[in-house]
Amino acid sequence: MDDIYLINVARTEYREEFNTGDADRVVSVFAPEFTDHSDGRPTRYGKDAPAKLRQYLKGLFAEYQANLNLITPAIVISGNLAFDYGCQELTLTPKNGGEARFIRKRFLEIWAKEADWQWRIIRYIDNQDLPDVVDSLFGFPMPVLSLEYSLAPNPAGTSNSASSATSLMTLRMPSSTAVQCLHTLKCASIRARSSASTTTPSM
Numbered sequence: 001m002d003d004i005y006l007i008n009v010a011r012t013e014y015r016e017e018f019n020t021g022d023a024d025r026v027v028s029v030f031a032p033e034f035t036d037h038s039d040g041r042p043t044r045y046g047k048d049a050p051a052k053l054r055q056y057l058k059g060l061f062a063e064y065q066a067n068l069n070l071i072t073p074a075i076v077i078s079g080n081l082a083f084d085y086g087c088q089e090l091t092l093t094p095k096n097g098g099e100a101r102f103i104r105k106r107f108l109e110i111w112a113k114e115a116d117w118q119w120r121i122i123r124y125i126d127n128q129d130l131p132d133v134v135d136s137l138f139g140f141p142m143p144v145l146s147l148e149y150s151l152a153p154n155p156a157g158t159s160n161s162a163s164s165a166t167s168l169m170t171l172r173m174p175s176s177t178a179v180q181c182l183h184t185l186k187c188a189s190i191r192a193r194s195s196a197s198t199t200t201p202s203m
Contacts, residue, residue: 003082010119019066039105041056069089082113104128
């Protein structure tokens with residue numbers, strides 16, 4: 001039978017048992033000894049991993065009704081090993097009432113085909129998925145600043161009277177862009193002053 005199909009069957013069981021709150025059936029999709037790098041919890045190894053995962057899930061399912069959705073772009077097979085990756089969207093609704101929580105995480109799973117020919121997870125990794133931020137520095141959103149720059153009047157003697165009055169330009173832009181713009185304008189101003197000071201007056 002096709003290996004990708006078998007992994008998808010196991011993943012479907014994982015999702016459905018998660019949504020019905022059956023911790024034992026969820027843990028059965030994992031190998032008896034695996035490595036758990038779940039976000040927000042200590043890393044667990046070997047036989048300790050399924051035991052601690054089962055304990056964590058029983059507490060979670062006792063408090064919340066879970067609704068898990070898995071988004072998996074690809075499953076890659078290499079012999080008796082495979083990996084998949086993607087996003088999981090989890091909605092947790094308190095059983096005693098209250099506002100539901102929505103959690104979106106990225107995940108990577110490594111699977112192994114075991115002696116009984118069943119595919120099981122031997123390493124699990126996930127972390128919080130973050131919104132895409134355009135114009136950021138080191139992953140942190142840049143605030144929007146107002147940049148005001150005074151345009152100096154033309155040198156005396158020019159015929160363009162419309163340009164003789166000082167004008168004020170106000171721009172709203174992300175701060176990283178504002179810094180670059182200010183640097184460009186400053187350099188242009190220095191070059192203009194330098195050019196004006198070296199020009200020989202006409203006789």
